[in-house]
Amino acid sequence: MTNTIESKALRSGLLAIAAAAAVFALAGCNQRESANETAKDVAEARKDANQNVAEEKREAADSAADTQKDRASAEYDVAIAQADGGRYAG
Secondary structure: OHHHHHHHHHHHHHHHHHHHHHHHHHHOOOOOOOHHHHHHHHHHHHHHHHHHHHHHHHHHHHHHHHHHHHHHHHHHHHHHHHHHHHHHHO
């Protein structure tokens, strides 16, 4: 499950980079940007994408932890129901 979430996060990051590159390309149609400015823009877009991927990974980890808590709670409820059922069956 985590691999799927990480893949989704990676795709989101790549999409952010592609979107940033498209914005820079469209914004620069009428003017040339220096190589240093372009490198700075690309570095900034990569930084943003990496931050987005990190955030998605944190959310995925939180979701996985919540799922484990939900499963533990459900298992507890089943155990209590079984115990109650056993108490009345005997």
